Amino acid sequence: MKNTLINELRTAYDAQLRGVTPPGGSTRIEKDGPLTRVVGWHRGFVTGPRDLGVGGAELDTLIERQRDFYAARGEAVEWKTRAHDLPADITDRLTAAGFVAEDSETVLIGQSADLAADPVLPEGVTLRRVTAGSDLQRIAAMESAVWGEDWGWLADDLAARIANAPENTIVLVAEARAEVVCAAWLVFKDGIDFGGLWGGSTLREWRGQGIYRAMVAHRAQLAAARGVPYVYVDASADSAPILTRLGLHAVTTTTPYVWSP
Numbered sequence: 001m002k003n004t005l006i007n008e009l010r011t012a013y014d015a016q017l018r019g020v021t022p023p024g025g026s027t028r029i030e031k032d033g034p035l036t037r038v039v040g041w042h043r044g045f046v047t048g049p050r051d052l053g054v055g056g057a058e059l060d061t062l063i064e065r066q067r068d069f070y071a072a073r074g075e076a077v078e079w080k081t082r083a084h085d086l087p088a089d090i091t092d093r094l095t096a097a098g099f100v101a102e103d104s105e106t107v108l109i110g111q112s113a114d115l116a117a118d119p120v121l122p123e124g125v126t127l128r129r130v131t132a133g134s135d136l137q138r139i140a141a142m143e144s145a146v147w148g149e150d151w152g153w154l155a156d157d158l159a160a161r162i163a164n165a166p167e168n169t170i171v172l173v174a175e176a177r178a179e180v181v182c183a184a185w186l187v188f189k190d191g192i193d194f195g196g197l198w199g200g201s202t203l204r205e206w207r208g209q210g211i212y213r214a215m216v217a218h219r220a221q222l223a224a225a226r227g228v229p230y231v232y233v234d235a236s237a238d239s240a241p242i243l244t245r246l247g248l249h250a251v252t253t254t255t256p257y258v259w260s261p
Contacts, residue, residue: 001085002249003114005249006249006250006251007217008250009230009249009251010084010251011111012109012193012194012230013107013109013194013232013251013252014049014050014184016193016194017192017194018036018047018048018049018050018190019036019047019088020036020038020045021165021187021189022038022040022048022164023041023157023158023160023161023164024160024161024163024164024165025040025156025160025163025164026040026136026158027039027040027041029042032046032062032065032066032069033054033062034049034053034054034062035047035048035052035062035066036048036059037066037069037077041059041157042153043075043076043077043078043258044070044075044076044077044078044159045077045078045080046066046078046079046080047079047080047086050082050084050085050086051085051086051087051145052085052086052087052090054087055087055089059087059090059093059095060075060097062094062185063079063094063099064097065098067097067098067099067242067259070259070261071259071261074261075261076258076259076260076261077258077259078102078180078256078258079094079099079257079258079259080145080254080256081094081254081255081256081257082252082253082254082255083125083196083252083253083254083255084171084252086131090209091255091257093224094257095257098259099257099258099259099261100254100257100258100259100260101239101256101258102255102256102257102258103236103237103254103255103258104253104254105234105235105236105237105254105255106234106235106237106240106250106252106253107232107233107235107251107252107253107254108232108233108235108240108243108244108248108249108250108251109194109230109231109232109236109248109249109251110220110231110232110243110246110247110248110249111229111230111247112195112220112221112224112228112229112230112231113224113229114220114222114247115216115217115220115231115246115247115248116217116220116221116223116224116225117218117220117221118214118217118218118221119214119218119221120210120214121174121209121210121211121214121216122176122206122209122211122212124176124177125174125175125176125181125206125209125249126174126175126176126212127172127173127174127175127214127215127218128172129170129171129172130171130172130173130176131162131166131171132146133155133159133189135173136155136158136159136173137155138173138180139154139155139158139171139180139183139199140152140155140172141180141203142180142181142182142183142201142203143183143199143205144205145203146201146202146203147201149191158171165188167188168187168188168189168190169186169187169188169209170176170185170186170187170219170222171183171184171185172184172185172186172200172215172218173218174206174211174214174215176206181202181203181206181211182200182201182202182203182206182211182212182215183199183200183201184197184198184199184200184201184212184215184216184219185198185199186191186219186222186223186231187255188197188226188228189224192228193228193229194220194228194230194231194232195219195223195226195228195230195231195232195233196231196232196233197209197216197219197231198233200215200216200233200239201225202247212242213242213246216243216246217246218233219231231248234254235247242254
């Protein structure tokens with residue numbers, strides 16, 4: 001029974017979530033054969049259907065064309081792969097073209113109504129929706145601290161998303177004594193049965209206190225209220241066990257393959 005559910009969820013994922021919504025601003029979407037690529041983002045991005053429908057030398061040419069396109073722009077590019085992609089040797093061919101695998105994540109899907117709950121937060125921690133540029137910059141600073149690298153681009157990215165689709169982009173912060181201790185966002189796409197759970201990073205000293213779980217519960221609550229039946233997330237190794245315990249189902253894994261100039 002569970003395998004049947006997971007297969008149904010994976011099929012819906014492949015049908016509805018293989019595209020990409022640009023954040024707005026100066027970014028644009030382009031098509032190259034079966035591929036969709038984003039131009040003008042903080043780095044290039046390429047995705048495609050489960051089965052690209054090409055293989056061998058033709059696939060090598062397609063991969064090299066994406067690499068060379070972004071190389072001419074002096075930009076890095078991420079090619080988003082999933083474990084059940086076809087042809088099965090695509091990752092070998094990406095590697096041969098100079099792309100390097102980054103950390104894999106687990107794609108998890110859950111039913112919004114089952115996950116929805118009032119957020120339960122530690123004493124002194126509050127949750128609110130933000131749109132102001134100053135708050136988005138605070139989120140970027142928190143993410144930079146969590147990941148140990150410059151995430152300054154995130155403030156502009158979130159601002160563009162909010163400006164482009166204000167009703168479809170809900171950015172939340174958890175704060176303690178005016179410090180952002182966790183941030184997460186919920187992204188809808190018109191006509192899609194899924195709400196995307198993004199962000200969810202928490203400062204190390206605030207982990208293990210239920211803030212991440214509260215963010216998931218509240219975002220599921222918002223999705224259910226909107227009539228969006230599912231939420232999904234690309235989860236890190238740290239987050240995946242928590243989300244599985246909450247009731248989300250692992251349907252595949254996703255690995256970014258990145259080429260840098």
